[in-house]
Amino acid sequence: MILRPKFKAKMPIEAECISPDILAEKRIENLEVYHGNKRRKLSDLFEILDVKTKDVRIEGDVGNVKYIGAKMRSGKIIIDGNAGMHLGSEMEGGEIFVEGDAGDWVGAEMRGGLIRIKGNAGNLVGAAYRGSKVGMRQGMIIVEGDAGHEIGERMKRGIIAILGDVASFAGAHMKGGTILCFGNMGERTGAEMDRGTIIAFNPLQLLPTFHYNATYNPVFLRFCLRELRKYDLPIADEHITGRYERYNGDLTELGKGEILVWKG
Amino acid sequence: MQIDGVEIEDTFAEAFKMYATRVLITAKNEKWALASAASMTGFSTSVIMCGCEAGIECxxxxxxxxxxxPGTNVLVFAVSEKDLETQLMRRIGQCVMTSPTSACFNNLEGDIKITIGGKLRFFGDGYQISKLLGKRRLWRIPVMEGEFVIEEKFQAQKAVGGGNFLILGKDIDHVLEASEKAVDAIKKVRNVIAPFPGGIVRSGSKIGSRYKFLEASTNTAYCPTLKAMVESELPRDVNSVLEIVLDGLDVESVNEAMRKGIEAACSVDGIIKITAGNYGGKLGKYLIHLHELFGD
Structure with a gap:
């Protein structure tokens, strides 16, 4: 299915119905979205073509459209431009590819599937919604550009890979899962994390509540990185065979989280 | 039927249903992967006394x-799922986890799942760490050397144990040479192991004994030194017999291994006859007819 935006308004749109499951199961003419505080038909805002194909391609910029692919279970969404906030939030399966940038809350409380952003992502990638105890539970998010603050906040399982830089508080309150950053990591990385793994391929400023344990070549990481190579990430042989400094923390909390810093 | 002038007896090997898994042991180099695998497959020639039959596949x-x-594949066979789990726990716990730089992965897609890493993890005393990658969960257990990584579950499947053939020859030198060539050929077949020392058995057994406390005893019909004392199966000019026992993940692999092993054995001078061990076809699920291996 192809969706072509017909709108130019800056008013945000909430379009949870843009999901391969919903588009396949329900009558398209009945699908509604919120445009500002008004209910509109999906077909009022998008030109809908090739309806028999389950996978969805959005041809255009939908940077002001929220909740695309939210709760989706299967299929594929390809967005040729930018994507709005809450992209793939709570998704359980399937794949979302964004050619441009994405807003905040990408893959928030995600339960499975793959999200890949070619550009930058906003804050709170894979995070828990405010008041919720657990963020991302499974799946994978890859951001080829930079990401904002609090990525992986309260995440429990799954993988977030940022090829560029990340801002502050990455992995805050983390309970499990893995964050990889190929660029630079901001301040207070891993703040109040209980468990989970943050892998930094560049030196970073660590909180004083993280303690050094050892320098070694983690076997599990060899396995992990070799698997991630299948996703065309810039993983060099030196990343796989190299040594990492292991710091555990955050000692203000359980202290069983870890930050692995690549030393080459 | 003859191969290279060696008589292939018109009989069959009787093989049994077993349960098997494939464990992949990796390490810093081949030496330590093999050392760990050798330790894990020690004392595992027969389920009768060892609890399982295990060997290095490749x-x-x-x-x-x-x-x-670098890694080494190990195949482990047992008579029940429970026995397989028990043996894996003991052997991975004592022989792989203890081995420097080792890691241990499931390397079989089977319909039976056995939790091993999920239990060994408790050795980590609360400091073990789980990593879920796709559908595979790994456990990282802190050890003095660094970390031992093991997969949570190993997969198993129904398999075949007890494929066999006997090499009859004019003396031990020729029979041993033929047996070694047979084992070398068998090693090239995947999904199969020959669990006895060097892949060869010299003390084949028969069911029962004159002693009530013994369930099996020496295979008198094939003991050359008893030829004139018992109802012997050995021709007059046979002075030594060795047996190759095979376990495989499926009967096709066992068939292929037997075929290649017999062909290799027959290429050696001094071999007089190839036969196989069975129980009249009453006990085993699989009857592997020697002539059928060669399309006869």
Whole structure:
């Protein structure tokens, strides 16, 4: 299915119905979205073509459209431009590819599937919604550009890979899962994390509540990185065979989280 | 029927249903992957006394292992799922986890799942760490050397145990040479192991004994030194017999291994006859007829 935006308004749109499951199961003419505080038909805002194909391609910029692919279970969404906030939030399966940038809350409380952003992502990638105890539970998010603050906040399982830089508080309150950053990591990385793994391929400023344990070549990481190579990430042989400094923390909390810093 | 002038007896090997898994052990180099695998497969010639039958299937190059290090595939066979679990727990816990730089992965897609890493993890005393990658969960257990990584579950399947053939020859030198050639040929077949020392058995058994406390005893019909004392199956000119016992993940692999092993054995001078061990076809699920292996 192809969706072509017909709108130019800056008013945000909430379009949870843009999901391969919903588009396949329900009558398209009945699908509604919120445009500002008004209910509109999906077909009022998008030109809908090739309806028999389950996978969805959005041809255009939908940077002001929220909740695309939210709760989706299967299929594929390809967005040729930018994507709005809450992209793939709570998704359980399937794949979302964004050619441009994405807003905040990408893959928030995600339960499975793959999200890949070619550009930058906003804050709170894979995070828990405010008041919720657990963020991302499974799946994978890859951001080829930079990401904002609090990525992986309260995440429990799954993988977030940022090829560029990340801002502050990455992995805050983390309970499990893995964050990889190929660029630079901001301040207070891993703040109040209980468990989970943050892998930094560049030196970073660590909180004083993280303690050094050892320098070694983690076997599990060899396995992990070799698997991630299948996703065309810039993983060099030196990343796989190299040594990492292991710091555990955050000692203000359980202290069983870890930050692995690549030393080459 | 003859191969290279060696008589192939018109009989069959009687094989049994077993349960099997494939464990991939990786390590810093081939030496330590093999050392760990050798330790894990020690004292595992027969389920009768060892609890399982295990052997090294093959070495695995680094590019084919999950962690990119050299590996060794080990096949383990037991008579029940429970026995398989017990043996894996003991052998991985005592022989692989203890081995420097080792890691241990499931390397079989089977319909039976056995939790091993999920239990061994408790050795980590609360400091063990789980990593879920796709559908595979690994456990990282802190050890003095660094970390032992093991997969949570190993998969198993129904398999075949007890494929066999006997090599009859004019003396031990020729029979041993033929047996060694047979084992070398069998090693090239995947999914199969020959669990006895060097892949060869010299003390084949029969069911029962004159002693009530013994369930099996020496295979008198094939003991050359008893030829004139018992109802012997050995021709007059046979002075030594060795047996090759095979376990395989499926009967097709066992058939192929037997075929290649017999062909290799028959290429040696001094071999007089090839036969196989069975129980009249009453006990085993699989009857592997020697002539059928060669399309006869």
């Amino acid at each position: 070495e695995v190059p680094p590019e084919e292992t999950p962690d990119g290090r």
